[in-house]
Amino acid sequence: MKTLGKYSFGLGDRFGHQGTAQLKAITEASKHGIEITPVWNKSNREHMTIGTQPSDVRTEADHATKKAGFLKEYFVDADHINFDTVDRFIDSSDFFTIDVASYIGSKADDNEIKEFLSGALKYEGELKIPGIARSFNISKQQIINITEKYLFAALKAWDIYRKIEKAKGRGNFITEVSMDEVPEPQTPAELFFILRMLALENIPVQTIAPKFSGRFNKGVDYVGDPQAFNLEFESDLKVIDYAVREFGLPENLKMSIHSGSDKFAIYPSIGSIVRKFNKGIHIKTAGTTWLEEVIGLAVSGGEALDFVKEIYFESLDMIEELCAPYADVIDIRISHLPSKKEVAVWNQERFAAAIRHIPGNSNYNPDMRQLLHVAYKLAAHKMDTYFSLLDKYEDKVSESVYENIFSRHICRLFDIK
Numbered sequence: 001m002k003t004l005g006k007y008s009f010g011l012g013d014r015f016g017h018q019g020t021a022q023l024k025a026i027t028e029a030s031k032h033g034i035e036i037t038p039v040w041n042k043s044n045r046e047h048m049t050i051g052t053q054p055s056d057v058r059t060e061a062d063h064a065t066k067k068a069g070f071l072k073e074y075f076v077d078a079d080h081i082n083f084d085t086v087d088r089f090i091d092s093s094d095f096f097t098i099d100v101a102s103y104i105g106s107k108a109d110d111n112e113i114k115e116f117l118s119g120a121l122k123y124e125g126e127l128k129i130p131g132i133a134r135s136f137n138i139s140k141q142q143i144i145n146i147t148e149k150y151l152f153a154a155l156k157a158w159d160i161y162r163k164i165e166k167a168k169g170r171g172n173f174i175t176e177v178s179m180d181e182v183p184e185p186q187t188p189a190e191l192f193f194i195l196r197m198l199a200l201e202n203i204p205v206q207t208i209a210p211k212f213s214g215r216f217n218k219g220v221d222y223v224g225d226p227q228a229f230n231l232e233f234e235s236d237l238k239v240i241d242y243a244v245r246e247f248g249l250p251e252n253l254k255m256s257i258h259s260g261s262d263k264f265a266i267y268p269s270i271g272s273i274v275r276k277f278n279k280g281i282h283i284k285t286a287g288t289t290w291l292e293e294v295i296g297l298a299v300s301g302g303e304a305l306d307f308v309k310e311i312y313f314e315s316l317d318m319i320e321e322l323c324a325p326y327a328d329v330i331d332i333r334i335s336h337l338p339s340k341k342e343v344a345v346w347n348q349e350r351f352a353a354a355i356r357h358i359p360g361n362s363n364y365n366p367d368m369r370q371l372l373h374v375a376y377k378l379a380a381h382k383m384d385t386y387f388s389l390l391d392k393y394e395d396k397v398s399e400s401v402y403e404n405i406f407s408r409h410i411c412r413l414f415d416i417k
């Protein structure tokens with residue numbers, strides 16, 4: 001049975017050029033005593049936008065690991081797939097993020113609901129989860145509501161899981177279930193019943209990605225109350241712990257945080273909470289690798305700087321179109337975006353400083369960073385030029401990618417000084 005290591009990192013690499021730099025960050029962590037399993041992930045949406053195939057991610061992962069002589073385990077994640085999109089990922093992936101977010105709120109049929117309730121209603125009343133100081137008081141109506149809201153999604157997860165299992169065989173891949181791309185967070189009590197649903201469907205889920213409170217915008221810091229997040233996160237961990245024993249889920253079931261990258265305000269506490277309770281964690285970092293490529297090109301100056309400025313100028317003209325598919329995961333204040341005129345005279349360091357995520361740097365502009373984050377499509381339109389620049393300025397680009405994953409993500413999470 002394939003099992004995911006205790007700590008794992010989901011690495012996005014939209015254009016498939018940074019596998020080696022990303023792996024270097026993983027290897028560096030290992031030198032500091034932190035073993036992280038790398039997982040390369042790319043969603044269907046990203047493949048569609050760029051025109052790549054899931055097999056390209058496999059090729060890149062195999063190539064990067066071979067080149068580096070990396071002999072530990074690594075995975076290729078079919079990120080946010082559903083019943084309709086999973087097919088072309090099946091051969092090349094060994095990790096599947098089954099996304100059931102869009103099914104939440106649809107009601108399962110009455111018999112299914114009745115059947116689930118017949119077992120679940122025994123949790124009515126006081127529900128005491130070991131490690132959570134305050135017990136939950138669960139009413140019958142609450143259990144019915146949760147069932148009506150989530151059971152259909154859990155049944156869909158089973159359909160999708162079965163499709164993959166049929167093709168690959170049980171135990172030959174890692175299963176994640178994600179529900180993060182919804183507006184409403186799931187409470188720890190909801191998570192408890194969702195895990196029961198997945199267990200009853202016999203889905204060997206190894207990672208679960210709930211939606212947490214607060215905003216996880218792409219490429220920028222956490223927006224919300226970090227204290228409240230810590231409490232919620234710790235409660236969720238305890239719920240998972242209990243559910244593993246109570247429902248017989250895989251022993252190594254752990255939390256997956258679809259971080260959207262750069263959640264610096266909560267990384268240290270996520271790290272310390274998982275260490276305190278000796279838990280594993282999967283951190284998905286999303287496609288900010290692309291932003292690090294932009295930064296690497298910017299600091300290279302000359303034609304490379306001109307290229308990324310041009311991308312920014314185009315993104316200003318197409319802002320609505322670029323942002324529409326990401327409305328739930330970005331918050332751009334248009335009035336804070338620097339004008340073309342301003343940016344035109346910026347030198348390499350000034351441009352890089354605007355989008356490099358260094359909290360406290362007065363030149364850092366999260367609005368510009370988010371806009372460029374969703375502007376990767378514009379580079380895809382000029383792929384040949386873009387790739388030749390990435391090759392030509394590889395040193396600076398890979399340094400930027402490495403720095404971001406290692407210094408800004410891994411060091412914060414695992415308290416590496």
Ligand SMILES: [Zn+2]
Pocket residue numbers: 080178180181258
């Ligand atoms: Zn996600």
